[in-house]
Amino acid sequence: MKLYTNNDRFMVWQVKQLLDQHNIPCFIKNEFASGAMGELSPLDCQPEVWLNDASWRPRAEKLIAQMNITTRDEWVCSNCAETNGGNFEVCWQCGQEAQVDQ
Ligand SMILES: [Zn+2]
Structure with missing residues (x-):
């Protein structure tokens, strides 16, 4: 069954590598298709x-969701208003956990 697709081939490979790391059996389809002589539309x-x-x-979906969290944009601490980089799970200033806006 299809799990994930993205225009960005790099993102697709990141997902594949993530699943490989967790021993989840998966494979990539259309890996080379976009180079195939223009027979198919993108x-x-x-x-x-x-x-x-x-x-x-x-x-697998849980892993992908967690992956997205680690690539989020900068966030502002709800406790002390410090700006933190997207890779920080807690505020470096006061230790408040990151609040992900919905
Ligand atoms: Zn803070």
Whole structure:
């Protein structure tokens, strides 16, 4: 089953590597399609990450969600208003946990 797709091939590979690190069986489809002689439109050949077994999906989606958190933009501490880099899970100034805006 298809788990994830993105125009950005780098993001697709990041997801694949993440799943590999957690021993979740998966593979990439359309890996080379966008270079294929212009026979397909770009929308038809986005690289995709597929799971071998749908039972892995909840775990895989959780990992992807966590990956997105680590690449978020800067955030402002709700406690002391300090600006923190996206890779910080807690405020470097006061230790307040990051609040992710919805
Ligand atoms: Zn703070």
